[in-house]
Amino acid sequence: MAKHYGHVQALDGADFSASPGEVAALIGDNGAGKSTLVKVLAGAIRPDGGEILIDGSPVHFSSPADARGHGIETVYQDLALAPDLDAAANLHLGRELYRLPFPRILNRKLMRVRARAAFAELGIELPDLRAPVAGLSGGQRQSVAVARAVAYASRIIFLDEPTAALGVVQRGRVLDTIRRVRDRGIAVVLISHNMPEVLAIADRVEVLRLGRRVATFAAAQASVDQLVGAMTGSLEINGDGAR
Amino acid sequence: MSGDARQAAPVPPGEEPASRTAGRAGAGTGGQADAGEGRTGGRWLMQRLIAANETWTLLALIVLGAFFTIRAPGRFFTLDDFSLIAQNSAALLVMAVGQTFVILTAGIDLSVGAVLVLSGVVADLYYLHHGGNSASWVTIAVGAVIGLATGAGWGAVQGFLVAKARIVPLITTLAGFGAATGASYLITGGADFRTVPARLVNTIGLGGLGGLPWLIVISFATAIVFGLILAYTRFGRYTYAVGSSPVAARRAGIGVDGHLIKVYALAGMLSGLAGILSLANFDSTTIAGHSFDNLSVITAVVLGGASLFGGRGSMLGTVIGVFIPAVLLTGLVIINVNQYWQDVAIGVVLAAAVYLDQFRRRLRERT
Numbered sequence: 001m002a003k004h005y006g007h008v009q010a011l012d013g014a015d016f017s018a019s020p021g022e023v024a025a026l027i028g029d030n031g032a033g034k035s036t037l038v039k040v041l042a043g044a045i046r047p048d049g050g051e052i053l054i055d056g057s058p059v060h061f062s063s064p065a066d067a068r069g070h071g072i073e074t075v076y077q078d079l080a081l082a083p084d085l086d087a088a089a090n091l092h093l094g095r096e097l098y099r100l101p102f103p104r105i106l107n108r109k110l111m112r113v114r115a116r117a118a119f120a121e122l123g124i125e126l127p128d129l130r131a132p133v134a135g136l137s138g139g140q141r142q143s144v145a146v147a148r149a150v151a152y153a154s155r156i157i158f159l160d161e162p163t164a165a166l167g168v169v170q171r172g173r174v175l176d177t178i179r180r181v182r183d184r185g186i187a188v189v190l191i192s193h194n195m196p197e198v199l200a201i202a203d204r205v206e207v208l209r210l211g212r213r214v215a216t217f218a219a220a221q222a223s224v225d226q227l228v229g230a231m232t233g234s235l236e237i238n239g240d241g242a243r
Numbered sequence: 244m245s246g247d248a249r250q251a252a253p254v255p256p257g258e259e260p261a262s263r264t265a266g267r268a269g270a271g272t273g274g275q276a277d278a279g280e281g282r283t284g285g286r287w288l289m290q291r292l293i294a295a296n297e298t299w300t301l302l303a304l305i306v307l308g309a310f311f312t313i314r315a316p317g318r319f320f321t322l323d324d325f326s327l328i329a330q331n332s333a334a335l336l337v338m339a340v341g342q343t344f345v346i347l348t349a350g351i352d353l354s355v356g357a358v359l360v361l362s363g364v365v366a367d368l369y370y371l372h373h374g375g376n377s378a379s380w381v382t383i384a385v386g387a388v389i390g391l392a393t394g395a396g397w398g399a400v401q402g403f404l405v406a407k408a409r410i411v412p413l414i415t416t417l418a419g420f421g422a423a424t425g426a427s428y429l430i431t432g433g434a435d436f437r438t439v440p441a442r443l444v445n446t447i448g449l450g451g452l453g454g455l456p457w458l459i460v461i462s463f464a465t466a467i468v469f470g471l472i473l474a475y476t477r478f479g480r481y482t483y484a485v486g487s488s489p490v491a492a493r494r495a496g497i498g499v500d501g502h503l504i505k506v507y508a509l510a511g512m513l514s515g516l517a518g519i520l521s522l523a524n525f526d527s528t529t530i531a532g533h534s535f536d537n538l539s540v541i542t543a544v545v546l547g548g549a550s551l552f553g554g555r556g557s558m559l560g561t562v563i564g565v566f567i568p569a570v571l572l573t574g575l576v577i578i579n580v581n582q583y584w585q586d587v588a589i590g591v592v593l594a595a596a597v598y599l600d601q602f603r604r605r606l607r608e609r610t
Contacts, residue, residue: 064496068496080490081488081491082491083554084486084487084555093484093495093497104476104477106475106480
């Protein structure tokens with residue numbers, strides 16, 4: 001993958017793969033290209049070079065909708081929720097359910113029922129499904145965004161810093177959710193700054209630096225020091241992308 | 244949103260057209276009442292009502308009506324007054340319906356009054372060449388369609404400039420306002436067309452449907468139809484979503500640019516409809532008579548609880564918002580107070596309404 005903004009090379013031949021039923025962590029220092037790589041893979045931005053393969057065949061995403069059509073869902077760092085809409089509306093944003101094909105009259109009741117089920121499945125409790133998400137806590141908003149991704153993902157979920165804004169309890173919930181999703185045979189890609197958390201949940205850790213993958217670790221055998229070393233460039237180990 | 248003259252700011256939620264319990268969530272969540280879920284009970288309903296913006300705006304309207312009724316017993320609270328107020332506000336209401344959609348997308352449309360005039364002028368130009376005063380109903384209908392299309396086209400161009408060329412709505416529609424006004428003067432040569440089909444004036448302008456003036460029937464029907472569209476359809480939901488967070492909407496696969504163009508085209512089309520109503524009402528193209536309509540319309544929508552930052556507001560609020568200044572004006576005239584106090588009063592009420600709303604919104608978001 002390659003992507004540049006003007007003279008800034010955000011992605012410089014970064015390579016990445018995800019497999020079903022596996023949690024892969026993507027780590028790197030600020031500006032290493034993590035978020036850019038995820039946005040490319042989620043169809044939110046177009047790469048300048050490189051290719052995306054699904055089950056071995058190349059695909060092109062010209063919009064997030066294309067990626068979603070392939071069962072790829074993303075939880076963005078900024079959550080991408082509409083703050084004035086309620087949780088059920090956000091869960092179905094862009095995928096509303098209708099009473100009739102035409103005119104397109106919303107089936108609010110069904111959307112609410114589905115939303116309640118989706119939240120319940122993840123053990124999420126919201127005080128009021130009809131309150132605008134602007135009034136929810138940071139953790140609750142995060143839950144809504146995660147639930148939305150989980151509800152529709154059939155292949156891959158990208159989670160960009162999913163626990164950054166959360167308290168301890170909610171953080172544990174999100175990690176539980178990640179395990180549950182993984183056990184469904186979905187590939188989970190976790191972008192995080194939190195090394196202990198990464199080692200706790202990931203099966204595999206990929207390190208990005210300056211737009212390239214510089215190292216790959218099996219999480220079970222890696223230590224925080226090793227990860228930090230690879231991120232900062234002070235350590236170079238068995239990275240298949242190493243220079 | 245653009246730092247527009249009335250620096251109104253976030254105004255909280257709103258909700259659905261009439262008959263609804265006006266849940267505070269406002270926004271796309273819309274008519275909560277259909278839920279039929281376990282959460283009934285008077286307390287919940289009360290909470291919703293207290294939180295709903297419309298409750299307070301409606302209360303303000305009722306207090307105004309009561310005040311003038313008490314001050315001028317037997318003179319204010321009459322059906323004739325209300326009928327007259329509603330007729331005089333018909334064009335404003337129709338434009339406010341379109342403006343509500345635009346403001347919900349965090350936009351603003353300053354061109355409404357000018358597009359009203361231009362659409363009326365273009366329609367009347369057609370009438371002048373097709374029978375003039377004695378034009379048939381078919382001609383009248385064709386002319387009306389031409390007027391609506393003129394407005395819709397004008398609005399679509401503005402929407403294109405906003406969505407694709409990314410010129411801020413304030414400037415786009417200010418330019419549109421100037422250009423449409425200029426075009427009207429060019430077409431008419433600066434003097435109003437005073438030949439309007441008699442059937443149009445006598446029926447739509449002066450007549451009624453079973454005692455209810457056509458102007459009222461048409462303007463309220465417009466508000467109800469588009470209020471339902473706003474609250475219950477995909478188009479409405481996307482309007483809220485685009486205004487609430489364009490980024491979230493885009494990532495959710497919503498065609499944000501296309502939707503904006505449609506919304507501005509809708510606002511233009513409704514200005515065109517208002518243009519036909521104005522022709523019928525005044526028997527003239529009134530090219531100099533609508534310079535401040537844009538401000539009146541925006542005031543109404545904001546008084547009705549819509550947020551200039553987008554995503555919050557409702558059609559019911561807008562309808563109430565249209566009638567607050569109208570009732571105030573009529574009332575002041577009846578109790579013999581200089582009518583220009585109305586402008587002062589509306590200014591104060593507008594600032595107070597926005598301040599109160601911000602205050603309530605801050606309270607809510609803190610919890």
